[in-house]
Amino acid sequence: MIPAARLTAAIEVLADIGARRRPAPDALKDWGLAHRFAGSKDRAAIASLVYDTLRRRASAAHVMADESPRALVLGALALARGMDVEAIAALCSGERFAPAPLSAEERRRLARADLAGAPAPVAGDFPDWLEAELKRAFGAGLVAEMQALAGRAPIDIRVNTLKTERMRLLPALAHLGAEITPHAPTALRFPAGEDGRGPTLQVTPEFLKGQFEIQDEGSQLVALMAGAAPGEQVVDLCAGGGGKTLELAALMDNSGQIYATDADARRLAPIHDRLARAGARNVQVRTPKGRGDEPLADLAGRIDLCLVDAPCTGIGTWRRNPDTKWRVRPGALAERMKDQDLVLARAERLVKPGGRIAYVTCSVLPAENDDRVAAFLEAHAAFRSVPPRDVLALAPDSLSERADLVSPAGLGLQLTPRRTGTDGFYLALMERAG
Template sequence: MTSRDAKTYEEAVEIVLRTLVKAERIKPTQYARRLVMKEMNPSREARSVSAGLLYSVLQKRGLLDEVIEDVLEITDDVTELDTWVRNAARIAVNEVVFEDGDPDEVADVLHGLVRRLANPGAAAIVKAFTLDLKDYEPPEPEDELDRLKWEYYHPRWLIERWMEMFGDPDEVVALLEANNRRPPLTIRVNTLKVDPEELAERLQRKYRVTVEPGRFLDEILKIPEGLPIGEMPEWEEGLFVIQDEAAALASAVLNPKPGEVVVDLCAAPGGKTTHMAQLMGGEGKIVAIDVDEVRMERLREIAERMGVLDCIETHLMDGREAPEKLGREFADAVLVDPPCSADGTIPKNPERRWRITPDELERLPKFQYELLKAGAEMVKPGGRLLYSTCSMFPEEDEEVVRRFLDEHPEFELLEVKVGDQGFDMPEACRLFPHRHETCGFFIALMGRTG
């Protein structure tokens, strides 16, 4: 490794280490990374190297922790370690065990960083641990599921669930592979300020990147190389926001029109809210409801930057209380995109695979149904109700909608003619990373009879 390469690598490792530590307090991880970038102002080469390294660490996180627990003979889990030790050890395992890096070089880099950013004691632990990885060999797979777990970096239980859902091992492998591909940066163009073709040409010319059109929506652009978001005047001017095409489709399917009253029940941080305002030409009213104060503030910031704040009315509250506090049967359209397991976002949030638990799939559907029911109470006769999630699990999607329709005969499913059909629900829409090159997503559109 040349001295220049060594300097770039050390800078990249520092970006990743500081991001991992900061992300334990600030979510999501990519937002934490942007904050670190502003603090460090690293070289372009280091930014590029760090992006790949961070993605690699996040996608293997559960396996990295297994190795740490095994080598250090931890009886509980890695959370008992100091935060700097824990995250430096994750980088060490990724580099030495999975990427065949030189243990001595990795140990020296991490030792120097932890000594400077934390303390000498933590640095000594990290160096000794990294050198101990020289002789580590991952365990032999016990069966096919175990092999897939270690080869594709996914929890065993999650692979097993997808096997049950799809019924085809080859399709599950295709999904695992898609989850491990770093997706392009996907942006939604603010058509109230600029034409998509005009912005695409500007980005290509100014930043020397490849810009590809979206698959389903004209306002979506994809940039494989990514963009220096925090440094871009186009971002500050509100010419675009970061949003996956599947998420943007939810707003497009609901199709809010100028002059309508629309409710976004789980609105923050504002991707769908601002998209609907854009589709409405800034005319009408969007009632944006969310329980998270920090994320709601981000919604206001995004809306102001995009020039649509004047048509958005924000309410900080539990969405389930909205009908009682704001009224019933007043909205032309209501969008309900509740908290979910978010397994569909694994391609862009690689650590999500290790955060999902089977308990979530038992707990969340009740909460999701309650939010859908509350949203329905605000739809006036003849209005529209859209339910969407970034989950691929039927219990969060079709089963929630089916229960709702059984108990609310005044609503009926309307056909969504995009993507694949829902599981045993042909009117609904499903998108998958391995089939549509988007996040995994579910959309069901319902109409209320007059």
Template sequence: MTPAARLQAVIDLLTEIDETPRPADAVMSAYFRNRRYIGSKDRTHIAQTSYAILRRHARLGWWIERTGFPRATPRARVLAYSLLEERRNAGVVLEMFSGGKFAPARLTDDELALVTALDTHTLDHPEMPETVRVECPDWAEGPMRAALGDRFAVEMEKLLEAAPLDLRVNSMKANQASAIKALSKVQIVAETTQWSPWGLRVKGRPQLAGVGAFKDGLVEIQDEGSQLVALAVAPKPGHQVVDFCAGAGGKTLAIAARMKNKGRVVACDVLEKRLKRATERFRRAGLHNIEAHPLTSERDPWVKRHKRKFDRVLVDAPCSGTGTWRRNPDARWRQLGPGLEQLLPLQANILDSAARLVKPGGRLIYATCSMLHDENEGQVAAFLETHPDFTVKPIAEVWAEEEAGPSPVEGDFLRLTPARHDTDGFFAAVLERKAEEAVAEEDAGMEEVDPAELATAIDA
């Protein structure tokens, strides 16, 4: 493809993303699947340019509005990106928008005025507001500032970068050293991750679908932060475990491998089709201690029938996804699912229902890929107020039990951020249900309290 044809493809792709109520990566996959005539190098260039423009959505929009141009259309964003970020001069841009075969149509008078106004400028400007500079949408500014404090700018800037490609080694088939060796045979360079004992970080963006180590289940694509959430579950061989919101099954796989194919892992989700796709991953990994069970809702009768039966219950709750903005830059600006006001009561309801599955002495692990306090510490605090038979298990104690080296965080909870840990933003809390003996002792103690004394204490 010529440079001009590539540019038109970027405009077409951004238009489809704007008009399709699906995540950008899904739209992009469908776009290339329907245009198999586009070569691999051209696909890479088109995808990278499109993502680069999505990552600069607010800044490009700010410049476009500043010039008086009526709307930040895909063509306007491509023009602004070419001038401000790629530093092409106006003459080169005019040549590319020639109206020739496969090239973008000629510029309108308004577009020509936009090009003239932006020529010689760069993307940064001293008058640009901080929220625009760090690409923070209005709805998220307050919650993100509250959660990040004086680290707001540094964490938001890190979220502007493209996420690295991380793999998790399937410990049933390989270890980090043998997986690195297997990948090196096909010229894929990988090194061990900083925190995860199973993690590898790959150099570049190699296509893994046809690689033997991937097809044979030696490695799975999984962000290091997600691997650490699975580690926080701390499952043991022989345990009974539920992954309550299993989704595509990434954490399910890590948990099952940690259990060495012994015991039982139940992968639950309300999206049955997604669970069916996950079973293909389970088979490829050689894990036969996993069973998939679709739920009608978080209050499915299956939960009541299995009350207090499981050693570990992971709730990877649906959330705002603010911790994954490196991977999903369009998610900042497009609400494709429930908003925060709907998510908060849903998370609380899921957590309350899943807690019924935890046996005395067992653990409930609440996790999100959010960086917002209300979805994380706030949900845990509200849960503990209404579930006094659960207590927080400090994350350092879990790491010590798992012999996973130093804890990546201080404090009770696993809170991972891109700038501190070079992972996606994740949160996890380990909540342990008291053993029946402890609960019985507490109940007995309460019965011995004189009612008058208790009333006086409450009034005080």
């Protein structure tokens, strides 16, 4: 497909997303099934156009004074890709499969493409109903933080130290553009290419041998700062597919015991194969037998560390999942807050005197972060907040003095693309009195 035809296809996909209010991956899959002539590079390029447009949907609509799929794509080409009017016009010739030529008004607006004076939700490309909550998180830095969260994300991997070391794996993946990340001691990064794609890492011999897992550097950092030690009894209470479980096993050098579970048994399905590939031998998967079953009942009061990777809105991952930012609703936030309180209550029953709860979200909203920790501490007098400066002492040297990472209420740490170059992750540690 020629570039102009890919542009037309992206407009079609965005029209489908808007008309049927469906996730972008579903619309892209259906488009591919209906256009089997499109090769893998074509589909990837179309997906990149769609996701770049969704990242900049509000600002593109503002610049173009139009929310139609065509206007959004044209605005995103200017804002997200830095294309000038003539470059965009060359793609819109109206010939064959190309979009119709630019109108005089489109040319005028693309030539100006200026966000000066735009309200924060437009300049930062986020839903306006979240403005007050995001201002609580970032204050005067709101727009800059959200603009960073509207960018593209690199691909990060965690080197599995149960099987190899970072400096041994780096040369093996150098031909794919591997770089050392700024912070996490076992991470490598692959920058996204011009089309937004990174290398296909899951087919490499090193991945198949279990030498690394794909995991954002921020996710790696919060698991590291949770402070799991060899020989401890650890629970991963919301383990899902097992990303942090695998990291904990490596941090503990396969000693002690990790109990991995999830309220949704279906989410645990991938964990068994991943554990086997990684060589993680100190993990016991506890699958709930039905709704309301507590598969960890026998562990009450025995756990040194309970990692609560809580269900959340996922706002911190908007770089990777830009369509979700426009589908999240106030009702969903309220439900996630209820879920977070429930899972923290489960964790409380497991932790022994002197034990710790590590509360993690991939969100930047105080309502899901500091507020939930404060509510838990108020309801459970036996627990105290571990000072963020003490948590930073567990971080790599590059972060150990970063007071700017302390969350607004001073109860945890907040990583963001702007501050740390990672996805948005929150971490707070709470300790039970001995």
